[in-house]
Amino acid sequence: MSTESLSSTEKPVKFVSGITVRLVGDSGDGMQLLGQQLTNTSALLGNDVATFPDFPAEIRAPRGTRAGVSGFQVQFASHEVHTPGDTLDALVAMNPAALVTNLADLPKGGLLIVNEDSFEEKDLKLAKLNTSPLEDPSMENYRLIKVPMTRLTKEAVAEFGLGSKDADRCKNFFAMGLVYWLYGRNMDATLRFIHGKFGAGKSVIADANEKALRSGWAFGETIEALGHSYNVEAAKLTPGTYRNIMGNQALAWGLLAAAQRSGKEVFYASYPITPASDILHELARYKNFGVCTFQAEDEIAAVCAAIGAAYGGQMGVTTSSGPGIALKTEAMGLAIMLELPLLVIDVQRGGPSTGLPTKTEQADLLQVMFGRNGEAPLPVLAARSPGDCFEIVQEAWMLATQLMLPVVVLSDGYIANGAEPWLIPDVSKLSPIKIEHPQGNNNPNGPFKPYLRNELLARPWAIPGTPGLMHRVGGIEKEDGTGNISYDPENHQKMVNIRAQKVANAAKLLPPQQVLGPQSGELLVLSWGGTYGACLTAVQQAQEAGRSVALAHVRYLNPFPSNLGEIISRYEKVLIPELNMGQLRMLIRSRYLVDAVGYNKVKGKPFTVTELFEKICEMTKSAHRPNAVSTK
Amino acid sequence: MSTALNVLKADDFASDQDVRWCPGCGDYSILAQMKKVLPEIGIPPEQTVFISGIGCSSRFPYYVNTYGVHSIHGRAPAVATGLKLSRPDLSVWVITGDGDALSIGGNHFIHLLRRNVDLNIVLFNNRIYGLTKGQYSPTSVEGQITKSTPMGVVDHPLNPISIAIGAEATFIARSVDSNIKHLATVLKRAAAHRGTSFVEVYQNCNVFNDGAFSYAQDKATRDDTTIELEHGKPMIFGKNRDKGIRLNGLSLEVVDLADGKVKEDDLLFHDEQADPVLVYLLSRMRHPAFPEPIGVFRNVVHETFEEAVRGQIDQAVSQRGKGDLQKLFNSGDTWTVKA
Ligand SMILES: Cc1ncc(C[n+]2csc(CCOP(=O)(O)OP(=O)(O)O)c2C)c(N)n1
Ligand code: SF4
Ligand SMILES: [Mg+2]
Numbered sequence: 016m017s018t019e020s021l022s023s024t025e026k027p028v029k030f031v032s033g034i035t036v037r038l039v040g041d042s043g044d045g046m047q048l049l050g051q052q053l054t055n056t057s058a059l060l061g062n063d064v065a066t067f068p069d070f071p072a073e074i075r076a077p078r079g080t081r082a083g084v085s086g087f088q089v090q091f092a093s094h095e096v097h098t099p100g101d102t103l104d105a106l107v108a109m110n111p112a113a114l115v116t117n118l119a120d121l122p123k124g125g126l127l128i129v130n131e132d133s134f135e136e137k138d139l140k141l142a143k144l145n146t147s148p149l150e151d152p153s154m155e156n157y158r159l160i161k162v163p164m165t166r167l168t169k170e171a172v173a174e175f176g177l178g179s180k181d182a183d184r185c186k187n188f189f190a191m192g193l194v195y196w197l198y199g200r201n202m203d204a205t206l207r208f209i210h211g212k213f214g215a216g217k218s219v220i221a222d223a224n225e226k227a228l229r230s231g232w233a234f235g236e237t238i239e240a241l242g243h244s245y246n247v248e249a250a251k252l253t254p255g256t257y258r259n260i261m262g263n264q265a266l267a268w269g270l271l272a273a274a275q276r277s278g279k280e281v282f283y284a285s286y287p288i289t290p291a292s293d294i295l296h297e298l299a300r301y302k303n304f305g306v307c308t309f310q311a312e313d314e315i316a317a318v319c320a321a322i323g324a325a326y327g328g329q330m331g332v333t334t335s336s337g338p339g340i341a342l343k344t345e346a347m348g349l350a351i352m353l354e355l356p357l358l359v360i361d362v363q364r365g366g367p368s369t370g371l372p373t374k375t376e377q378a379d380l381l382q383v384m385f386g387r388n389g390e391a392p393l394p395v396l397a398a399r400s401p402g403d404c405f406e407i408v409q410e411a412w413m414l415a416t417q418l419m420l421p422v423v424v425l426s427d428g429y430i431a432n433g434a435e436p437w438l439i440p441d442v443s444k445l446s447p448i449k450i451e452h453p454q455g456n457n458n459p460n461g462p463f464k465p466y467l468r469n470e471l472l473a474r475p476w477a478i479p480g481t482p483g484l485m486h487r488v489g490g491i492e493k494e495d496g497t498g499n500i501s502y503d504p505e506n507h508q509k510m511v512n513i514r515a516q517k518v519a520n521a522a523k524l525l526p527p528q529q530v531l532g533p534q535s536g537e538l539l540v541l542s543w544g545g546t547y548g549a550c551l552t553a554v555q556q557a558q559e560a561g562r563s564v565a566l567a568h569v570r571y572l573n574p575f576p577s578n579l580g581e582i583i584s585r586y587e588k589v590l591i592p593e594l595n596m597g598q599l600r601m602l603i604r605s606r607y608l609v610d611a612v613g614y615n616k617v618k619g620k621p622f623t624v625t626e627l628f629e630k631i632c633e634m635t636k637s638a639h640r641p642n643a644v645s646t647k
Numbered sequence: 648m649s650t651a652l653n654v655l656k657a658d659d660f661a662s663d664q665d666v667r668w669c670p671g672c673g674d675y676s677i678l679a680q681m682k683k684v685l686p687e688i689g690i691p692p693e694q695t696v697f698i699s700g701i702g703c704s705s706r707f708p709y710y711v712n713t714y715g716v717h718s719i720h721g722r723a724p725a726v727a728t729g730l731k732l733s734r735p736d737l738s739v740w741v742i743t744g745d746g747d748a749l750s751i752g753g754n755h756f757i758h759l760l761r762r763n764v765d766l767n768i769v770l771f772n773n774r775i776y777g778l779t780k781g782q783y784s785p786t787s788v789e790g791q792i793t794k795s796t797p798m799g800v801v802d803h804p805l806n807p808i809s810i811a812i813g814a815e816a817t818f819i820a821r822s823v824d825s826n827i828k829h830l831a832t833v834l835k836r837a838a839a840h841r842g843t844s845f846v847e848v849y850q851n852c853n854v855f856n857d858g859a860f861s862y863a864q865d866k867a868t869r870d871d872t873t874i875e876l877e878h879g880k881p882m883i884f885g886k887n888r889d890k891g892i893r894l895n896g897l898s899l900e901v902v903d904l905a906d907g908k909v910k911e912d913d914l915l916f917h918d919e920q921a922d923p924v925l926v927y928l929l930s931r932m933r934h935p936a937f938p939e940p941i942g943v944f945r946n947v948v949h950e951t952f953e954e955a956v957r958g959q960i961d962q963a964v965s966q967r968g969k970g971d972l973q974k975l976f977n978s979g980d981t982w983t984v985k986a
Contacts, residue, residue: 058980061984254983254986255983255984256977256984258981271970271972271975275972282732302959302964303966304969304972305970307733312755313754315722315725315755316724316728319729320725320729322729324733324734326696326730327733327737328733328734329733331729346722349719439977442973443973461663462663479694479696479714479730479737480693481693482693483693485693487708488716489708489715489718490718491717
């Protein structure tokens with residue numbers, strides 16, 4: 016078969032505005048890779064995309080079991096999308112365990128593609144099933160396509176003489192080929208990937224995977240059960256050059272950009288923890304940017320090393336997830352006392368304790384707000400999407416250096432591993448972040464005063480190596496100005512006030528809160544962090560359905576934007592959806608004395624648009640015009 | 648490195664802060680020796696940074712007019728590692744106590760040693776928690792009566808030198824607060840070593856553990872209760888230099904030289920580059936069965952951590968060129984949306 020016959024189908028093509036597919040299989044089946052390829056390819060075709068990878072905490076949970084199921088959901092569309100989609104158009108299941116744990120999310124009439132070769136007696140047993148779900152009468156509800164993937168893949172790659180294990184491994188590319196046919200996806204990028212990944216020295220593997228991919232495509236073109244394929248046109252995104260980006264990658268790149276803008280080099284200290292480790296992996300590759308990565312002996316050492324680097328005048332950064340942030344708390348208090356710039360990044364996961372390491376949650380907000388001894392406030396910022404991680408760490412570094420304090424950035428597992436198209440910025444247009452290290456003594460009558468302040472109350476960032484500015488900093492309360500140890504009651508009150516005022520001053524450096532939708536009305540949805548996409552989509556749908564609702568997505572959680580209280584007062588009700596038991600709600604209620612209502616969920620999963628839409632409808636008067644918009 | 652114009656004096660390192668240790672505390676003597684040797688080391692105050700944890704000993708940075716960080720309990724090695732990695736040009740000292748370094752900070756301590764960051768640690772060992780008013784510490788001896796052990800310590804103590812050799816520290820030494828000449832020499836040698844220099848100083852806490860090291864401090868007894876390690880020399884001690892240390896199988900033994908049966912050549916010759924096993928044996932010499940060694944146990948040269956880390960950065964730059972953000976952002980698959 017020639018390449019041309021593969022690139023264009025002879026069957027009819029049905030154009031739709033968006034598709035949501037979930038690929039599920041064993042952790043060893045390469046579902047994450049498949050999902051990433053489909054995402055990348057769809058982005059390259061100009062679709063807007065949003066993803067939800069969902070995998071077990073165990074590296075190799077027992078094969079074929081329910082615990083070992085790994086999934087990847089992607090929505091690609093010709094319009095803007097902000098969530099991986101609520102309702103599946105298609106589910107691709109590689110084994111019985113994957114099928115039974117995901118089928119509930121496939122609506123009636125949905126397309127169900129299974130690898131029927133993996134529904135043998137032993138597979139059913141591993142999935143704790145007595146009978147094959149494929150024999151179940153409920154299968155009639157779906158457009159079931161049974162594909163003997165294992166056998167067809169083996170036949171397809173037979174010519175390469177691979178061992179049976181290696182041949183079997185190619186079946187995810189067969190599945191991918193079929194999905195690519197089904198949605199008119201171009202295979203070029205994936206072929207490049209295959210040859211890039213398996214090419215060097217092992218080109219038989221690369222060739223076999225290519226063959227499997229093409230065979231999957233050809234299978235779609237051939238079988239009668241699939242009468243037509245689908246396609247999705249390019250989305251009308253802001254003009255420019257795009258790439259696909261994942262949250263942790265964007266965060267790492269944002270750090271590089273922040274360093275460049277401020278004339279610093281990144282000193283990054285961390286201890287591995289899911290889902291933050293990929294930032295360490297990513298940055299470790301960029302030593303040629305002057306990045307120094309330090310894998311410390313624990314999280315305490317990591318944050319302390321970053322503080323040491325900050326004292327030396329470098330860009331100290333540490334990242335972790337909830338359990339590691341707990342270990343860093345004492346040192347974060349030290350950074351507050353030393354008044355040194357520092358970035359502490361928390362990629363949240365399900366808690367408490369070890370909790371749900373690979374699942375998403377937003378339950379560290381109060382930890383980073385208050386989890387320190389003494390009066391120890393610091394600015395807290397939260398990224399709202401994978402691409403936003405790039406922006407938010409730069410804003411955080413700006414605040415840290417202009418105010419001389421540690422800043423916390425919150426991300427979460429959903430953002431960290433999620434991907435979206437990213438408009439590549441013009442680096443030459445990034446504005447500088449100005450940093451000054453004093454060279455001269457600021458005290459004509461004596462030694463240098465390390466705690467003399469500017470109008471923002473920031474102290475000078477004098478660094479070792481500067482003659483005449485020798486000074487000592489420490490965690491003991493100090494006299495304002497001189498920095499000398501002081502237990503004076505009045506001075507302590509003054510210093511506590513100053514440290515709080517410095518944090519409050521951050522609001523002067525940040526833009527005001529924006530509102531999407533009517534500037535006043537019945538309901539304000541107040542969201543933060545990675546739930547942005549779901550909240551935005553639900554609010555937009557409710558607005559289209561005629562509901563009086565607006566969205567204020569808060570990226571700056573401490574201090575709140577200076578106009579937030581005034582915005583809240585313009586709506587009759589406030590709804591705060593969070594993947595925790597009401598943490599922002601607690602802050603908003605106490606700060607603005609408003610009877611905000613929560614919508615809370617802690618299931619390790621992001622919100623669906625539908626559940627938020629329904630909550631908004633429940634809280635608003637029925638539409639002035641009929642509710643014609645589906646929740647899809 | 649000093650020229651006639653910038654010869655440093657002890658005064659250049661004196662800070663304007665009132666020293667707040669108890670009168671008679673051994674810490675004073677260590678501070679005095681440090682201030683004495685710093686000008687001799689010749690690194691200007693602005694290039695020098697003292698980093699400490701928490702404890703009486705850890706107040707030290709406030710009393711020297713260099714840069715300094717009084718950090719949190721046990722974490723000074725981590726702060727210092729971050730500073731040295733990002734600023735290899737600085738001369739960094741870590742000041743710590745037996746509780747600070749070996750209890751709460753034990754983890755950072757061993758990792759600092761194994762990494763061989765080029766800095767100097769001075770551990771003020773008073774076998775007690777001074778600042779918190781007299782609880783036992785990881786170096787307190789069995790049976791020691793303290794506030795938290797009214798019936799005596801039951802824990803088996805840690806031996807700082809054994810820990811250091813276990814972590815394969817490249818420079819290991821011991822001195823005594825009151826033995827000021829010796830202390831000054833050891834501090835200078837620690838400063839001269841490239842890599843992590845670890846110095847344990849026996850320090851008297853005259854308030855909560857007075858006399859813990861009197862055997863090693865008293866001029867009357869110290870020649871018999873301590874032995875000065877000298878590279879390349881036989882291990883001889885005693886007021887009359889009539890006793891020696893001999894290696895017998897895998898053990899050390901004290902031998903009498905007076906009767907002439909044992910010759911100097913039969914003794915163990917101290918070798919600062921000896922196998923770690925031997926250093927370990929030396930670290931186990933404990934009063935009263937043995938004289939306790941003071942001086943440099945080990946001094947070997949290995950690549951330092953910051954050289955290795957910085958070396959990879961330089962290598963990455965020379966192999967791939969200085970990083971270009973725009974190129975990075977545009978690498979891999981991209982697509983263009985037209986206006
Ligand atoms: C996290 C924490 N835990 C406990 C303390 C209380 N604390 C301060 S110093 C100290 C022990 C100090 O002992 P050592 O390191 O031997 O120093 P010394 O005072 O004897 O010089 C303790 C337990 C503290 N400051 N911080
Ligand atoms: S308590 Fe002990 S160690 Fe602390 S200052 Fe007083 S004498 Fe020195
Ligand atoms: Mg002590």
